[in-house]
Amino acid sequence: MALTQKVAVVTGSTSGIGLGIARALAGAGADVVLNGFGDAAAIEELRAGLAAEFGVRVGYHGADLSKPAEIAALIGHATETFGSVDVLVNNAGIQHVAPVEDFPADRWDAVIALNLSAVFHGTHHALPGMKRRGWGRILNIASVHGHVASVNKAAYVAAKHGVVGLTKTVALETAGTGVTCNAICPGWVLTPLVQKQIDAIAATKNIPEPQAKAELLGAKQPSGAFVTPDELGGLAVFLCSDSAAQMTGASLLMDGGWTAQ
Numbered sequence: 001m002a003l004t005q006k007v008a009v010v011t012g013s014t015s016g017i018g019l020g021i022a023r024a025l026a027g028a029g030a031d032v033v034l035n036g037f038g039d040a041a042a043i044e045e046l047r048a049g050l051a052a053e054f055g056v057r058v059g060y061h062g063a064d065l066s067k068p069a070e071i072a073a074l075i076g077h078a079t080e081t082f083g084s085v086d087v088l089v090n091n092a093g094i095q096h097v098a099p100v101e102d103f104p105a106d107r108w109d110a111v112i113a114l115n116l117s118a119v120f121h122g123t124h125h126a127l128p129g130m131k132r133r134g135w136g137r138i139l140n141i142a143s144v145h146g147h148v149a150s151v152n153k154a155a156y157v158a159a160k161h162g163v164v165g166l167t168k169t170v171a172l173e174t175a176g177t178g179v180t181c182n183a184i185c186p187g188w189v190l191t192p193l194v195q196k197q198i199d200a201i202a203a204t205k206n207i208p209e210p211q212a213k214a215e216l217l218g219a220k221q222p223s224g225a226f227v228t229p230d231e232l233g234g235l236a237v238f239l240c241s242d243s244a245a246q247m248t249g250a251s252l253l254m255d256g257g258w259t260a261q
């Protein structure tokens with residue numbers, strides 16, 4: 001399998017997109033270190049289930065990615081436990097929705113810390129080992145909101161545009177070293193992060209959940225369907241393959257046509 005003997009760290013992989021990407025990388029033969037919050041027993045079930053299903057080693061580290069020292073500990077733990085970090089998927093992220101004049105400063109700081117600064121810190125700690133080994137893949141999960149804006153998402157849109165810029169800088173600094181750095185930019189994916197927004201539409205407009213879902217999709221995503229974590233996992237595996245060796249600094253949209261409009 002393509003990623004046998006490679007070790008992948010996927011941040012925020014106890015749920016949603018990160019979990020889909022972790023599954024896909026494990027399916028391609030990589031050993032995986034999971035990260036993220038959640039119930040300890042449920043995470044252990046997830047960890048053991050992935051290891052059994054794909055016959056790879058799967059670990060877990062509960063670093064809070066909004067704290068730089070814990071990001072260093074995550075990369076250190078993966079290196080000590082599995083021998084290297086060959087693939088880093090900077091995925092953990094949160095959302096806060098409010099008009100800019102009402103946007104609480106502590107929510108701004110929290111979104112920037114996790115959605116942008118953690119991408120820098122993870123890359124900073126994982127890159128030296130990748131360069132030494134002459135092979136590495138850094139995948140930053142940005143968003144359509146790394147390319148275009150929407151109202152009421154000041155911190156998220158700023159962070160995701162920052163991630164796209166950081167991706168290009170790291171790609172230039174690593175060009176020719178065997179390390180690539182790319183951003184994946186999804187449109188709507190039905191995860192807890194988006195379910196909260198659907199629930200808010202349903203509550204505000206007093207409409208049933210299926211109608212709120214259709215409204216959310218209809219406003220932005222011409223395909224009328226959610227992108228899935230499995231589809232994003234397929235793209236992640238491609239970016240880790242030899243076929244993608246010359247793809248670096250790209251930000252790849254998978255958005256049901258959102259940004260084609």
Ligand SMILES: NC(=O)C1=CN([C@@H]2O[C@H](COP(=O)(O)OP(=O)(O)OC[C@H]3O[C@@H](n4cnc5c(N)ncnc54)[C@H](O)[C@@H]3O)[C@@H](O)[C@H]2O)C=CC1
Nearest residue numbers: 012013014015016017036037064065093143188189191193
């Ligand atoms: N759902 C969507 O429509 C889209 C999501 N994205 C991005 O994809 C990434 C993943 O989002 P989803 O899967 O939708 O969200 P999610 O809420 O399903 O998963 C977020 C993950 O991050 C973890 N997490 C949260 N705070 C953390 C912290 N401080 N330290 C470590 N882990 C933490 C959670 O435990 C969970 O595992 C985010 O960066 C998000 O911005 C991008 C485009 C679209």
Ligand SMILES: CC(=O)CC(=O)O
Nearest residue numbers: 095143144145187188
């Ligand atoms: C499309 C996304 O990145 C998710 C969001 O804006 O809440």
